[in-house]
Amino acid sequence: MxxxxxxxxxxxxxxxxxxxxxxxxxxxxxxxxxxxxxxxxxxxxxxxxxxxxxxxxxxxxxxxxxxxxxxxxxxxxxxEGEEDEAGASEAEPDVESEAAETTAESETAAETTAESEAAETTAESETETPSGRVFASPSVRRLARELGVDIASVSGSGPSGRVTESDVRAADSGGDDADADDDGPRNVSFSGNSAVSKSGDAGNGKTAGAASAEAAGRARTLAAPATRRLADEEGVNIDDVPATEQRDGEAFVTAAAVQQYAEQQRQAQEADAQALSEEAGAGEAETSADDGAPMAGERVPYRGVRRAIGEQMQRSKYTAPHVTHHDEVDVTELVELREELKPLAEEQGVKLTYMPFVMKAVVAALKEFPFMNSQLDEENEEIVLRDEYNVGVATATDVGLMVPVVHGADGMGLLDLSRDMNEKVEKARDRKISREEMQGGTFTITNIGGIGGEYATPIINYPEVGILALGSIKEKPQVVDGDIVPRKMLTLSLSFDHRIVDGAVGARFTNKVEEYLSNPKLLMLE
Missing domain, CATH: 2.40.50.100 (RNA polymerase II/Efflux pump adaptor protein, barrel-sandwich hybrid domain)
Known part of the structure; x- marks a missing residue:
């Protein structure tokens, strides 16, 4: 130890x-x-x-x-069995454990010379690990044994060379099973600790004694009538029972072997049932558990994500002089276009919101107003005009505001923008998003309209120089060709760093965004 x-x-x-x-x-x-x-x-x-x-x-x-x-x-x-120094010795406990597990049933069933040789062969094949310890989870090791795949020979594609389930399945489908001598499929199930092949091994030249160690589903089995009757009563296939004897070159199964095999089947089923019961109980316990939300009068620690958000907001507000420009745009045609495209997007498994349209409009406007897509290098006293368009989408989560970034937004269509944005927003809400997916933004959009707001003064996601807040879309009376008609109106609030962007530039940038949103067909040209 x-x-x-x-x-x-x-x-x-x-x-x-x-x-x-x-x-x-x-x-x-x-x-x-x-x-x-x-x-x-x-x-x-x-x-x-x-x-x-x-x-x-x-x-x-x-x-x-x-x-x-x-x-x-x-x-x-x-x-247990591990040594402090990493090396080949780390592989030995796993090898010995797997070898003992693989051969446990065969040693219990009958201690024949042929079975002992088969067990030794199994142990030797698992000991020959080319790179020392095999990194794989217990479930992956179990799958490898079920499929008859030598896990030591599988190249891992996971982190640090870890062998994954897909690696094992790929090795199995690629014919890495050293025991298969034909080109036909080899289906393997598990009974206790013994692999049970469901394709006939009678024609592969193996003796009945060797086959007894692996419970091959034989095409022919010799047994007394009473033994066959016992197998029927126990509900087992006699061709799956490990043979303990050999008569006239054929596998011979005894009543004792049938009873032992049936008992192992029952134990395996009971273990599976218990595991399922425990999983169900754990799920119920997790569902009924208190979410631990803070109550009135408590003191909540200011740290983690909340502290990081606060520090970033403070740095931005006290570093960049903020100016906010407000305006309103008629998006009646945008609402109609989205309703027309929604069913087509759903057919491709994409939920189409208004955000991708706004992202395309913003990117088009950024190309015309490059100072809105820049940042200030204070150390070198330079304004860096970015040549990439990475749009952040501010997302409310249960721990505060996060900003997933859609990188290379200028090279995406509406559906690609939707897929990328939806995936990252979901990961942010589940708190599974990586730092890399929230870095490198050049401009940010935040949607306050989802909770009913119209205007805001959003804080810039420093060191970016601009952030656009979207209000809710509301039906309002508008004058069109001298008549008062109802139109769908969207409010916009643009905050920008006044050190870099003048008020006139901010207003013109907003006007350009409005031009695309009021006539969304122009976005098809972008």
């Missing part, structure tokens, strides 16, 4: 520390590799921290609510 320390990893570029929000384990708990042991909150996201080991929790080195620097040890594990 060895003690393994686990340090808080670098959970995002530029992150120096994180708040340990929740522990999901306690000292003495048994954990498996990739099991989530804690949640850590950075200044932009909530991150799950998985266990790198199979073992037992030894000690928790940080308290919930504590700010932990990256690289500090937060938890230690007791890992």
């Amino acid at each position: 060895a003690i393994k320390e686990f340090k808080l990893p670098d959970v995002g570029e530029g992150v120096a520390e994180g708040e340990l929000v929740t522990w999901h384990v306690s000292p003495g708990d048994t954990v498996t590799e990739d099991q989530v042991v804690a949640e850590v909150e950075t200044d932009k996201a909530l991150v799950d921290v998985p266990s790198p080991y199979d073992g037992t929790v030894s000690e928790l080195r940080a308290e919930e609510g504590e700010m932990v620097p990256v690289g500090n040890v937060i938890i230690t594990f007791e890992v």
